[in-house]
Amino acid sequence: MGIQDVFPKTLFTIYGIPVKDTVVHTSIVVAILSALAIWANGNFRTWDPPKWQLLLEYIVEYIENLIDNMGGRAFPDVVSFLTTMILFVGIANLLGALPVFQAPTRSLNTTIAFALVSLGATHYFGVKRQGGLEYLKSLASPVIMLPMNLLSMVSRTLSMALRLFGNIVAGEIIVAVFFMLLPVLGPLPMSLLSMLTSVLQALVFTVLTLVYIIDATGSMRGSSSSSEGTAEV
């Protein structure tokens, strides 16, 4: 493993389109999460829950507490979206710690895709909670703020993508440099540090998405007239 392994390589081409290894590894993460979801959907028990179910319930409850602390309301669709996001980004970041795999988020294209999903979800939940016209009106509530809002969408998407990409790549480069210096046990503490960073960055990505969703949906706390979603913590 040299410093060149940090950057993604082309595995094969389909009709002249190069397919990088990040695409393959992202598909592996999707397969893992889909299999886990299908398997867990058939095997959960309401009485005497097994340990894996307690773990998944802990993650969902953590997200609900997070939404409550940030001043929003834990609607079921927002909770499921954010839980999927933290699991997906977290597993994608942690995949680099396994021997054969490498983290797909060490390519800027993957993180830009994640950030675009986050941006789309912000608009989706804003339109869904407020209505299309109201949401457009809230973007330009003073008209002078309209270019600022449009600019902030671009800049925050870019900053989320660059933050995730930079953290993962920095971890990989530090591990590669320590591997060149001291190949046996040298990269171990740096690898542990980059695993901590991976989990933390998945959390930060989710929290920032949550903050933008709450910002787009208005103050969700006051709108208790909505009949949907009673999962308030």
Place this chain on the structure above:
Amino acid sequence: MAPDQLFRFSIITTVGVLVTIVLGTITAALMEGRAVAKAFENMARQPSVADTIQALLLIVLAILESTAIYVLLVCLVFLFANPFSGVFGL
């Protein structure tokens, strides 16, 4: 491009990247230190909300850390994919 010119280009790029990453990490580290100092001060003053402060502190530190990461990204771009290398025909 002459080898002399290539040599000078590499030296200038490397020195510029070194100065950039030193200055960038110094500011990020100083400001993170201020945030941590304030957080610990208030955790000692009000231990009942220490858990909330600690959870928020981790998130805020990760966001502050990303300013240093941006500096690293700029340095990586200038080391591995220098946009001005095309001007010199590298």
